[in-house]
Amino acid sequence: MIPVRGFEGKTVAVFGLGRTGLTAARALLAGKAKVIAWDEKASGREAAQAEGLTVKDLWAADWSQISALMLSPGVPLTHPKPHWVVEKAQAAGVEILGDIELFARTVNAAPAHKRPKVAAITGTNGKSTTTALLGHICRSAGRDTRIGGNIGYGVLSLDDMHGGAVYVLETSSYQLDLTSSLKADAAIILNISPDHLDRHGGMEGYIAAKRRILLNQDKGDTAIIGVDDPWCQQICTEITAANRRTIWPISAGRAMGRGVYVLQGVLYDATGDRVTEVADLLRARSLPGRHNWQNAAAAYAAARAMGISMADAAEGLRTFPGLAHRMETVATIGKVRFVNDSKATNADAARQAMSSYPRFYWIAGGVPKAGGIDSLTDLFPRIAKAYLIGDAAPAFGAALKDRAPAKECGTLEAAVMAAYADAKASGEEAVVLLSPACASFDQFADFEARGEAFRTAVQKLSKTPKGATA
Incomplete structure (x- = not known):
């Protein structure tokens, strides 16, 4: 841990008690700051209390006694509109910063x-x-x-x-x-x-x-x-x-x-x-x-x-051994290779993986970004079939209509099963590619959780070990 310097004896409010917020709270305490912590989710508050942090509702706090607000990066600072905790800090003239700044x-x-x-x-x-x-x-x-x-x-x-x-x-x-x-x-x-x-x-x-x-x-x-x-x-x-x-x-x-x-x-x-x-x-x-x-x-x-x-x-x-969740081969079952590119949370990122394979069975969807997959139309001919999940499934299906075969699967596990069945039936060397072109937050906590769910679903397919390599 890196004890934070510059706030010795001062009160710092920490809002958002996920990984970043809890880590910052610990580091501030190690640097002799006083910390009050809050999260709108009960799970975040419970995690902070379990670590002995002082949990206090920042809506009702005396902001005149607070020297700085450590804001988790997922909390809106300016757009679509400032979060209420940002407005509270600004009204009191309290500095707002993040963990990189600390x-x-x-x-x-x-x-x-x-x-x-x-x-x-x-x-x-x-x-x-x-x-x-x-x-x-x-x-x-x-x-x-x-x-x-x-x-x-x-x-x-x-x-x-x-x-x-x-x-x-x-x-x-x-x-x-x-x-x-x-x-x-x-x-x-x-x-x-x-x-x-x-x-x-x-x-x-x-x-x-x-x-x-x-x-x-x-x-x-x-x-x-x-x-x-x-x-x-x-x-x-x-x-x-x-x-x-x-x-x-x-x-x-x-x-x-x-x-x-x-x-x-x-x-x-x-x-x-x-x-x-x-x-x-x-x-x-x-x-x-x-x-x-x-x-x-x-x-x-x-x-x-x-x-x-x-x-x-x-x-x-x-x-270099490579990076998890970025064009990561997680298994090969028979002639079917499974590639985890869960890190591709937008169309440009997905393009990078899609451009690397002449033909693939594509698992895509989640929370769509602006523009959806319209910028990927030149790659649609490479799609053997698309298996669509999450919030984006209907829109992605419409974008692919008459351009590439597609199926709405709902869940990632269902998409993996369907893609494997089709890839195996082709009898060819095949790639099942998870490259969602979307954020993950409709079904998963983050892209890492989505990638691990893909890995787990593939492992279930390979429980019969004949022809399978991890």
Whole structure:
């Protein structure tokens, strides 16, 4: 745990008592703050009470006695409208912040020789893979590396810092909205496409949230920006004009005079005086496809910015084992391969997996994002059949009508059973792909829970072990 500094003896309200909120409450207490906690759900309040936290209804609290509000990232800050607890804090002039900001202030408060290196990653798609990949490279190179943020573990639950430590943090737009003091030694913006627009009031607000990862960077820091989409191209141009930090563009499809890029699967380093061929990503089995080439370019660039040698960074790319819930093969039963891409919570993310297979049996649905699956029409001919679940099933069925066969299955388990039956009956080498293009919250707590439910459903199919491999 990282004890939070800067709130010693002060009262901090924590709202939202899921993983992030409970972790922040513990870290604040460890840093000698006074904590009052609240959640609108009884289960959250009960979890806090079980840990001995002071649970107090913040609606009736005396806000004049509160120094700060630690807000869980899932709670609306500005759109569609501010949550009532945000309005209470604002009315009282109470600062609102998130767990990444608590971490940043604790780093900034440490003496210079005790401050760790920090790499922060954001983007619409690829954040988790890039975070895990960069963490793997750093660990493989012998660095004391901690991986967290929006992936796996809340940042404040990671081991306490020291001057030789490296923190590799996935940061979502929700978290960045609550962050103002983070100074990343290496900051990555992978890509930007429309997502979470309801929470940010439109594309302008979403981009502004992503750009916050670059706040406070200065000479000696490195910004790594994907330039394969127009929004990131513009950001790269604008920060280049500012001419403070080191800026390395990355691309998964075109050569550049400066930066890191991939052409036909080969990664090139153009950050120095000459272009150097670094690695053949076609040999990196856990990094298939152009989208993963962008992730690899970003992770490699950040590793180099953190002082890791070219050879060690290339070896880390080659040995990366992959990421759970992202194009993860969970089993092969006979000729049918089951791929868990539950992390694909929007159409752009689903495109990455769908583009990797010439034909597949597609499990999709959940809580749809703006635009649904309209942007995927060019991939519909690859769909052998679609198995639709959750709230999006009727709309997705309408979008697929006369373009690809589809069946509304209701539940994920029913979809797995139906997809397997059809794939097996084809008699061909087949892929059953869970790549939902939707959020999970209609049926599951998060995409991880959805991915694990897919794994469980597949395991039930393979109880007869003949021909099955995990």
